[in-house]
Structures are given as structure tokens and as C-alpha cells.
Amino acid sequence: MAEPLLDISEFRMYFHTEKGVVKAVDGVDLTVHEGEVVGLVGESGCGKSVTSLSVMGLVPQPPGKVEGGSIRLTGKDLTHLRQREWQRIRGNDISMIFQEPMTSLNPVFTIGDQIVEALQKHQKISKKEAKKRAGEALKEVGISRKGILGEYPHQLSGGMRQRVMIAMAMVCRPKLLIADEPTTALDVTIQAQILDLMRRLNEETGTAILMITHDLGVVAEMCDRVVVMYAGEVVEKADVKTLFQDPRHPYTQGLLKSIPQLDKRFDRLYSIPGNVPDPRKMPEGCRFSPRCEFAKDICMTQKPDLLDLGKSHFSRCWLHDEKKGDADRDPITVTT
Amino acid sequence: MLIPVLIGMSVITFFIVHAIPGSPAKALLGERASPEALHQLEEKMGLNDPLYIQYFNYIKNLLQGDLGTSIQTGQPVSEEIIPYLAATFELALFAMVIAVFFGVNLGIFSAWRQNSSVDYLSMVIALIGVSMPVFWLGLMEQWIFAQELAWFPSSGRLDSRLFFEPVTHFYFLDALIQGDFVVLQDALKHMVLPAVALGTIPMAIIARMTRSSMLEVLRSDYIRTARAKGVGELLIIYKHALKNALIPIVTVFGLQMGLLLGGAILTETIFSWPGVGRYLYDAIHARDYAVVQSGILVVATIFVLINLIVDLLYAWIDPRIQYGKE
Structure with missing residues (x-):
């Protein structure tokens, strides 16, 4: 396969706080190829947002510190860039949209000003030309209302603001768009529209998307491949079909089981027992072991590697290891 | 807001200023001025009128753009x-x-x-x-x-x-x-x-x-x-x-x-x-x-x-x- 667009390998981002070291991202491997939509899934606090912010160089350092690994964009390592170099990449090669459209736009500048600023930062074009392009970018995301360029964010609804954010992120035609839970704060009907829009832009412009979400429904709808994170680590990676049909890691299985299904009646929705571990006191061995119903002795003491299960399917679990694990109890088949 | 504030301001300053002990006539004529001269000057300056009349005179002049005349210099x-x-x-x-x-x-x-x-x-x-x-x-x-x-x-x-x-x-x-x-x-x-x-x-x-x-x-x-x-x-x-x-x-x-x-x-x-x-x-x-x-x-x-x-x-x-x- 060709060189990936984004290649995160063994990346570690720790936060040094007064109460101790928080290993927010602890050895993450992740690739995004050109034009691909990759989902990054996990519970709150699993490190998915820190991973995405690290790709943008937006993690405040200190308290954050890169403790190892690399993030490569078309082969170039981003982890030790200077501010100037970052400013050339942000908004131009990589863009990002955020969870809170209500607060992500600057309230005191017009929509037009904010998009024009992104354009003029990266391209040498006249203000008039930039305004024209801003108008086109807004049309692309489905806002063709007259005078929109002169309006302020507070005059728009949440869905509209997220469209503006997308227009602003896409206006320089980035190679990669990072979407950090872009639909979490929106109504369900608007969510679907925004997801459609992103999928369409991905197909039309070829911009790859790294989709950060905790919503497996979004993943199923949008993504080509999925990476599941738990407690700062990648626990399973697969293409979207494989992951939904044949999840191998007990955590992924738990996530899938906890989605309500329309065609089945439940008295009580499944939830994974226990809580996410305290990031300052990570369990030894497998980090999921305290909550895992299949956990064995080895899980408590030794950390499993990300095992290749073939067909670019990876899972971090002792149960797949025939020598050390117990093959009989490999939870390959999920019974729901 | 502007007008009520200013009316309030004029009332307060007027009465506080008049509550200060001592009279302008005395300040003008000095400590040893004769009582008759003082009385005459006070009469001339309208200082013997009741306070509310003095206040209304003051406001009346004010509305005509007249801020009064300085007692010391005689200048507006x-x-x-x-x-x-x-x-x-x-x-x-x-x-x-x-x-x-x-x-x-x-x-x-x-x-x-x-x-x-x-x-x-x-x-x-x-x-x-x-x-x-x-x-x-x-x-x-x-x-x-x-x-x-x-x-x-x-x-x-x-x-x-x-x-x-x-x-x-x-x-x-x-x-x-x-x-x-x-x-x-x-x-x-x-x-x-x-x-x-x-x-x-x-x-x-x-x-x-x-x-x-x-x-x-x-x-x-x-x-x-x-x-x-x-x-x-x-x-x-x-x-x-x-x-x-x-x-x-x-x-x-x-x-x-x-x-x-x-x-x-x-x-x-x-x-x-x-x-x-x-x-x-x-x-x-x-x-x-x-x-x-x-x-x-x-x-x-x-x-x-x-x-x-x-x-x-x-x-x-x-x-x-x-x-x-x-």
C-alpha cells in the first residue's frame, strides 16, 4: 500500500500534573490513507481527543509532553515542529472541527470575516476573491442564504454553525479533516444532515477524515476503518464491516452490545461493568482486565501486544494468543 | 437615564453646597465686615430667599444656559x-x-x-x-x-x-x-x-x-x-x-x-x-x-x-x- 497520509506510530502524550503523570495517550498506532474515513472510537477520557489535538499541535505544552513516537503527515514528522511551521500546516494541510458549534466560532466577527481569514492566511489572494471563495465554500455546505457572510454566529442555529465550521475547515482544501465529535451537540435530524454533508465532501474533494466519536452509529454510517481506543491505548483496529461483524476485543464487544437495537426487546440495556481506570493509576497488565469478564491471571500481570489477526484486523488481547491465552475461551462469537 | 441623573445631581449639589456652614457674603467681605453690610450683600445675592426659591431660580437660569456668576470674579x-x-x-x-x-x-x-x-x-x-x-x-x-x-x-x-x-x-x-x-x-x-x-x-x-x-x-x-x-x-x-x-x-x-x-x-x-x-x-x-x-x-x-x-x-x-x- 502507498505511504499513508497520516501515520501515528507509538505516539505518547503525557500530562505532568501536580498530582502525578497522566498518560493520556500511551503508544497509539493509527494510519489514515488519502481519501479514507477513519473512525476513532472510545469512551470519554480514553485519549481520543488528545490524540486528535496532538495531530494539530494544539495540546498545550506544558502540561502536555510528547514522550515518544511520531506523527507523520505525508512522511514529515510533526511532533517537534516550531510554531511557525505549525501555523502553515493548520487550516491548510490539516483542519479540525469541534464538538461545540455554539462556542467554536468567534462571536464578535462575522462569518465572512472568519472564513476569509482562514483563506488569506494560507493563500495569497485579494480580499474580494477571498470573499467570493468564502461564499462558494458556504454554498458547498448547503448555506446559500443571501447576506450570510455579514452575519454573526449568534444569528445562526447550532447546525448552521457546524456547517460554517465545516466550510471554514474545508475552504483551503486540506488533505485531512479531523472531526472531534462533530455531531454530539446537535439534534438527531441535524446530525444525519451533517454526517451526509461530511461524507459527500469526502467523496467530492478527496479530503480524508479522522472521525473522533463515541457513537458507533456514526462510525457505521461514515467510516471505512475503525480504531478503538481504551485508556490511552489502541485495543482494536479493523475495517468497519469486520469490526461490526466480528469484533474480537472484549471491550469492543461490550461497546457493540451496549447499542440498543430496534428489533429486539431488552428489559435493561447492556453496559460494561465498572469504570474507566484512573489515568494516574493504570492497572498493570491489560488495562481493560479489571472490567473484563474473560480476564485470566496473565491479563492482570502482563500487557498484551496488538496482535495481527490477518486482513488488517488487530486486537490487543491475551485471549487471541494460543500459547499464553486460552483458545477455548476466545470470545470470537458474540451472542446478543 | 441621562436626564433623571442630572436632575438628581443638581438637587444634591445644590443642597449640599448650601449646607456648608459659612456664607459667601462673609467670605467675600472678610471676617470683620459690619452686620449691615453683610445683610445688604446677602439680600442683593438673593441668599435670604427660602432655599426652594433659590433652587428654582438656579434651575431656571440653568435651563437658559446660564450657569451663574462667580461671586469672586463676577465672571459667568x-x-x-x-x-x-x-x-x-x-x-x-x-x-x-x-x-x-x-x-x-x-x-x-x-x-x-x-x-x-x-x-x-x-x-x-x-x-x-x-x-x-x-x-x-x-x-x-x-x-x-x-x-x-x-x-x-x-x-x-x-x-x-x-x-x-x-x-x-x-x-x-x-x-x-x-x-x-x-x-x-x-x-x-x-x-x-x-x-x-x-x-x-x-x-x-x-x-x-x-x-x-x-x-x-x-x-x-x-x-x-x-x-x-x-x-x-x-x-x-x-x-x-x-x-x-x-x-x-x-x-x-x-x-x-x-x-x-x-x-x-x-x-x-x-x-x-x-x-x-x-x-x-x-x-x-x-x-x-x-x-x-x-x-x-x-x-x-x-x-x-x-x-x-x-x-x-x-x-x-x-x-x-x-x-x-x-
Whole structure:
């Protein structure tokens, strides 16, 4: 396969706080190829947002510190860039949209000003030309209302603001768009529209998307491949079909089981027992072991590697290891 | 809001001024004046009428643009006060320019490098600035920069040897209109020390206000968005963040400017600055009712007007604030 667009390998981002070291991202491997939509899934606090912010160089350092690994964009390592170099990449090669459209736009500048600023930062074009392009970018995301360029964010609804954010992120035609839970704060009907829009832009412009979400429904709808994170680590990676049909890691299985299904009646929705571990006191061995119903002795003491299960399917679990694990109890088949 | 405030102001100043013991006639004629002469003068000045009649006469004249006549000089207050007002306004303006420039930048720098040594140093400077009494700072300035180093003159608005015919009484404006750069330079030299003394406290207050306001804004989502667009740090701070942080800063600015206009008496006394503060101070001593009443009313009007301008600025700064639309 060709060189990936984004290649995160063994990346570690720790936060040094007064109460101790928080290993927010602890050895993450992740690739995004050109034009691909990759989902990054996990519970709150699993490190998915820190991973995405690290790709943008937006993690405040200190308290954050890169403790190892690399993030490569078309082969170039981003982890030790200077501010100037970052400013050339942000908004131009990589863009990002955020969870809170209500607060992500600057309230005191017009929509037009904010998009024009992104354009003029990266391209040498006249203000008039930039305004024209801003108008086109807004049309692309489905806002063709007259005078929109002169309006302020507070005059728009949440869905509209997220469209503006997308227009602003896409206006320089980035190679990669990072979407950090872009639909979490929106109504369900608007969510679907925004997801459609992103999928369409991905197909039309070829911009790859790294989709950060905790919503497996979004993943199923949008993504080509999925990476599941738990407690700062990648626990399973697969293409979207494989992951939904044949999840191998007990955590992924738990996530899938906890989605309500329309065609089945439940008295009580499944939830994974226990809580996410305290990031300052990570369990030894497998980090999921305290909550895992299949956990064995080895899980408590030794950390499993990300095992290749073939067909670019990876899972971090002792149960797949025939020598050390117990093959009989490999939870390959999920019974729901 | 403007009119009720001013009516209230006129009532309060009128009655407070008349409650001050002593009579203007006595102040004018001296301690040893005969009772007949005193009585005659009081009658002539209308001081023996009941207070409410005096008040209504005062308001009646006021509405016709007549601020009364100074008892000491016999000049109409509306004319007499202008040079003093201009002197104070000029001084206050320069003090505020210094206060805003240093205050805002100090605050921004502290917020940007929060909890660094620069932050602590700036806030110590601000604390010292707030706590330093104006008269002490003024005297120290005079001692160091006027006496010892002789960089600046210690008092007055202009060298008395310079021949100068003021038109607007704003010396900088006048000097520019007349193209007189010798006067301009001299006026500037005279301005430095009092402006610094007067601007220090507002500077410190603005610095602290800017810091806390900026700290809040710099943490917001739209600043992260601006960074994600690739906007440079300087633009993020001075464009994206500052405009959002401006409202509390402008509020403080308005209040401080109002205070400086009315309350620069200490600075004006130390630097022999012929401003409205000293004008009123002298008038109070002479029981010059007309000057005190009208002077306070003029200062109050300016104070209210400045705050009105500040309110209008809010709407210009933040498009979410609109007036008159329900």
C-alpha cells in the first residue's frame, strides 16, 4: 500500500500534573490513507481527543509532553515542529472541527470575516476573491442564504454553525479533516444532515477524515476503518464491516452490545461493568482486565501486544494468543 | 437615564453646597465686615430667599444656559470654567492613554504567560501601582525627574516665558493649529509627570482587569478554532481574544476617565495644574455657590456622557448587544 497520509506510530502524550503523570495517550498506532474515513472510537477520557489535538499541535505544552513516537503527515514528522511551521500546516494541510458549534466560532466577527481569514492566511489572494471563495465554500455546505457572510454566529442555529465550521475547515482544501465529535451537540435530524454533508465532501474533494466519536452509529454510517481506543491505548483496529461483524476485543464487544437495537426487546440495556481506570493509576497488565469478564491471571500481570489477526484486523488481547491465552475461551462469537 | 441623573445631581449639589456652614457674603467681605453690610450683600445675592426659591431660580437660569456668576470674579461660570475644563480634560486624556497602553499590554502579557515569572512581575507592578498614593508618587516624580535629573519641569502647563494665545484651551490642539512646535514640545514636557502620576492607578486597575478578562477568553473554544485555522499567536491575542475581552476593560476605562475628570485635585495641586479640580477646590473655600454647583454639575454631566459613550461602545464591540430592539 502507498505511504499513508497520516501515520501515528507509538505516539505518547503525557500530562505532568501536580498530582502525578497522566498518560493520556500511551503508544497509539493509527494510519489514515488519502481519501479514507477513519473512525476513532472510545469512551470519554480514553485519549481520543488528545490524540486528535496532538495531530494539530494544539495540546498545550506544558502540561502536555510528547514522550515518544511520531506523527507523520505525508512522511514529515510533526511532533517537534516550531510554531511557525505549525501555523502553515493548520487550516491548510490539516483542519479540525469541534464538538461545540455554539462556542467554536468567534462571536464578535462575522462569518465572512472568519472564513476569509482562514483563506488569506494560507493563500495569497485579494480580499474580494477571498470573499467570493468564502461564499462558494458556504454554498458547498448547503448555506446559500443571501447576506450570510455579514452575519454573526449568534444569528445562526447550532447546525448552521457546524456547517460554517465545516466550510471554514474545508475552504483551503486540506488533505485531512479531523472531526472531534462533530455531531454530539446537535439534534438527531441535524446530525444525519451533517454526517451526509461530511461524507459527500469526502467523496467530492478527496479530503480524508479522522472521525473522533463515541457513537458507533456514526462510525457505521461514515467510516471505512475503525480504531478503538481504551485508556490511552489502541485495543482494536479493523475495517468497519469486520469490526461490526466480528469484533474480537472484549471491550469492543461490550461497546457493540451496549447499542440498543430496534428489533429486539431488552428489559435493561447492556453496559460494561465498572469504570474507566484512573489515568494516574493504570492497572498493570491489560488495562481493560479489571472490567473484563474473560480476564485470566496473565491479563492482570502482563500487557498484551496488538496482535495481527490477518486482513488488517488487530486486537490487543491475551485471549487471541494460543500459547499464553486460552483458545477455548476466545470470545470470537458474540451472542446478543 | 441621562436626564433623571442630572436632575438628581443638581438637587444634591445644590443642597449640599448650601449646607456648608459659612456664607459667601462673609467670605467675600472678610471676617470683620459690619452686620449691615453683610445683610445688604446677602439680600442683593438673593441668599435670604427660602432655599426652594433659590433652587428654582438656579434651575431656571440653568435651563437658559446660564450657569451663574462667580461671586469672586463676577465672571459667568460658563465662560470661566472652560480653560480649567480643557486643562483637566487634556491631562486626563494623556493619563488614560498611558494607562490604557501600559495597562492593557501588561494584562495581556500576564494572561498569555499565566503563572510565569513575567506574570507575577506584572501583577506586582500592578499591585504597587494601585497601592501608591498619588501625592506621594507625584512628589517622588518631582524630586527625581524634575529636581535631580531635571528632565521635565515640575509644575504648570507651559513655561511662563512662552508667549501663547490659546484658542480652544487644549494646548496641544492650539499649538498644532498655530503650527507652534516650540509650544507643543514644551506642553508635552509639562504633561509627562502629572500624566504619569494620574495614570498609574487606572493603569494598574486596567492591567488586572485585562488579565482576568483575557484569561477567560484565551480558554474559550473559538480561540482554539482560530489556532486550528493557523492564525498566528499575535493576531490571536490582539484580534480574536482582545476584542472579546474588551467589554470589562472599556467599562473600567469609562469609570476611571470619569473619576479623573472630577477627582484629579491632588495631582492638579501638586503639579500646579490649572484644572477644574483646583478651580472647584478654591471655589469651595470662597463659598462661591455658583461655581461649586455648576462646576460639579458640568463634571457630572461629562461623567454621565462618558458612560453613555461606553454603553454605545459595547454594542460596537459585541454584536450580540443591541439597544432599542426588543
